[in-house]
Amino acid sequence: MVKKLLIIAIFFLWITPSFALESSQFVIVGEDLIISQIPLNDECGTFTGLYLWSGSYPATTTNVQSAGCGNPNPTNEVETIIPLFSASYSILSETSVSFDLTASPFSGLSDGTYWLGLTHDSSTKDPYIAWYPIEKTGGVWVGGDFSGTNTRIFEVFPSYMQTQSTSTSFYLEADAYVNTEDFEPDMFMRFRFARQQDLQSAVANQSLLWTTIDFPTLNEGGSGSLTSLYNFISTTTSITSPGVYLWEVEIRRESTTATVLNWLGLGSLFNTGLVVSTSTKFIAGEMTDFDRFVASTTEVVNQVASTTMQQVTESCNPLTFNTALCFEGLFGFQGMGESFENTKNTLFYYVPFGYLTRIVDIFGTTSTSSLPELSYTFPPTSAFLASTTISFNPWQYFYTDGAPVKDQIVDPATGKNIWDIFEPLIKLIVYLSLVLLIVRDLTQLHNNDKEL
Amino acid sequence: MIWQYILSFISRMVQAVFDALNIPIVDQLPLGMDGYLSTAVQSFKAFAEIMPILGVVFNAFMFYLGFRVTLLTLRLLRVIR
Numbered sequence: 001m002v003k004k005l006l007i008i009a010i011f012f013l014w015i016t017p018s019f020a021l022e023s024s025q026f027v028i029v030g031e032d033l034i035i036s037q038i039p040l041n042d043e044c045g046t047f048t049g050l051y052l053w054s055g056s057y058p059a060t061t062t063n064v065q066s067a068g069c070g071n072p073n074p075t076n077e078v079e080t081i082i083p084l085f086s087a088s089y090s091i092l093s094e095t096s097v098s099f100d101l102t103a104s105p106f107s108g109l110s111d112g113t114y115w116l117g118l119t120h121d122s123s124t125k126d127p128y129i130a131w132y133p134i135e136k137t138g139g140v141w142v143g144g145d146f147s148g149t150n151t152r153i154f155e156v157f158p159s160y161m162q163t164q165s166t167s168t169s170f171y172l173e174a175d176a177y178v179n180t181e182d183f184e185p186d187m188f189m190r191f192r193f194a195r196q197q198d199l200q201s202a203v204a205n206q207s208l209l210w211t212t213i214d215f216p217t218l219n220e221g222g223s224g225s226l227t228s229l230y231n232f233i234s235t236t237t238s239i240t241s242p243g244v245y246l247w248e249v250e251i252r253r254e255s256t257t258a259t260v261l262n263w264l265g266l267g268s269l270f271n272t273g274l275v276v277s278t279s280t281k282f283i284a285g286e287m288t289d290f291d292r293f294v295a296s297t298t299e300v301v302n303q304v305a306s307t308t309m310q311q312v313t314e315s316c317n318p319l320t321f322n323t324a325l326c327f328e329g330l331f332g333f334q335g336m337g338e339s340f341e342n343t344k345n346t347l348f349y350y351v352p353f354g355y356l357t358r359i360v361d362i363f364g365t366t367s368t369s370s371l372p373e374l375s376y377t378f379p380p381t382s383a384f385l386a387s388t389t390i391s392f393n394p395w396q397y398f399y400t401d402g403a404p405v406k407d408q409i410v411d412p413a414t415g416k417n418i419w420d421i422f423e424p425l426i427k428l429i430v431y432l433s434l435v436l437l438i439v440r441d442l443t444q445l446h447n448n449d450k451e452l
Numbered sequence: 453m454i455w456q457y458i459l460s461f462i463s464r465m466v467q468a469v470f471d472a473l474n475i476p477i478v479d480q481l482p483l484g485m486d487g488y489l490s491t492a493v494q495s496f497k498a499f500a501e502i503m504p505i506l507g508v509v510f511n512a513f514m515f516y517l518g519f520r521v522t523l524l525t526l527r528l529l530r531v532i533r
Contacts, residue, residue, distance in 0.1 A: 343463040350470045354478025362481075362489050363514075368501065369494035398502040406502065419504045426505055434512045438519055 028134065028141055033099040033106075101141045111136045151182040151276050153249050157234075158282035166240050166285035172213075173234035174249040176226070176276075183228035187253050187275065189215040191235070196244040196281070213237060226251065242285035250277040371395045 114134050135142050155175040158164050191213040198209050215224035224233045252274055348357040375391035410417045480486035500507040526532045
């Protein structure tokens with residue numbers, strides 16, 4: 001039985017078709033930008049355009065130069081798109097071309113980061129075939145062969161705990177870099193997401209709660225297929241239940257090996273299809289109270305763990321056990337002041353405590369306002385100084401050069417002003433009176449006086 | 453750590469309940485009192501700069517007020533007689 005299965009597996013491996021690597025490469029060599037192995041579409045409706053964008057991708061980009069469907073004779077040849085791109089160029093081969101970075105439009109650009117890309121659709125610039133970041137620093141273009149860079153998913157949207165309103169067209173995007181040497185035409189991107197609340201309350205198989213979106217491979221073609229180098233893959237999906245969602249982005253391969261292993265039930269064991277993955281969370285719409293509670297308590301645990309867990313793990317470790325420090329770490333009061341402050345900031349601003357907290361805040365403010373002047377405007381009908389305003393600002397006499405006078409008149413011997421000298425005496429009298437008043441209240445001596 | 457967690461936990465739970473009940477958060481006092489009180493306090497502090505004794509007396513008064521409120525609360529709750 002095992003032998004038969006092995007033979008079947010080897011047969012499937014043997015018949016796996018080998019596809020030609022069709023991808024784009026952008027390399028800066030000296031003052032030349034070389035684009036090679038460009039996959040071109042031969043239909044005008046989805047004609048390939050060459051774009052140079054400024055700014056960071058994709059926000060606030062500016063199309064500084066383009067070439068596309070306006071070409072009078074669109075074909076799938078590299079040459080047809082080049083004349084619209086006014087930089088001087090030279091054809092290196094059928095599938096590669098070299099641009100002169102010292103010529104227009106490259107020469108006319110200021111220092112900054114730009115994106116050079118190929119796209120099917122000249123209006124929406126989507127779907128992308130490939131994008132390549134180039135940078136001009138001190139008038140010199142830099143960029144290079146990223147073949148040594150690891151294949152990775154470098155950005156996802158929504159990012160960690162970012163909120164997006166629930167919608168039937170909820171936007172998801174993952175930006176990935178696929179190393180040219182890693183790239184295979186059967187690679188594809190997979191989005192998986194599930195609501196955390198559903199997972200936590202699930203009594204059935206949790207895998208059923210995950211929604212999976214598989215994008216096509218380059219073999220299959222179509223929107224969102226992976227190519228080598230930079231990929232910006234997005235889609236919209238229906239997310240109408242608010243809450244915290246777990247989101248996983250994966251780059252996978254649908255190889256025959258994986259298919260066979262999956263068919264044998266061993267796919268999850270070997271997981272051969274997975275190339276690279278990342279996972280994060282996002283918030284859909286307004287969080288439910290349950291989600292808010294879960295998210296906030298999780299945050300508390302993380303916060304506590306980051307501050308005191310280190311001490312606990314070290315001191316309570318059987319190998320390095322320290323009774324006092326372990327006990328202190330677990331039951332000590334470190335961080336309590338901060339916790340009380342957080343409690344005050346979160347709870348005591350609600351009605352009705354909030355009114356008291358606001359009053360305390362107002363009293364706690366350190367800013368001062370200018371003291372009011374005395375002023376009077378005579379009425380227009382007045383026989384004397386009609387409509388004239390006379391004012392008197394008594395406070396000005398308490399200040400000299402912006403500082404109180406009392407601070408400037410000092411005892412030459414000690415350098416102390418009048419308040420510095422008398423402050424201890426005044427405080428003694430006032431606070432002693434206060435203590436006596438409190439003692440009087442506590443002992444209720446005044447009530448006894450009345451009774452007598 | 454445990455106390456900190458328990459306090460934060462209770463705080464978050466109460467906060468979730470408050471949010472669920474749509475209890476509003478106070479960012480300023482109603483009926484224009486916020487402006488009046490702010491101006492009064494800030495003017496007083498400006499005045500206390502030139503007459504520091506007022507600050508000392510006011511501090512003592514506020515302390516006594518807090519003491520009296522605490523005392524009355526404890527009596528109301530029958531903690532003390």
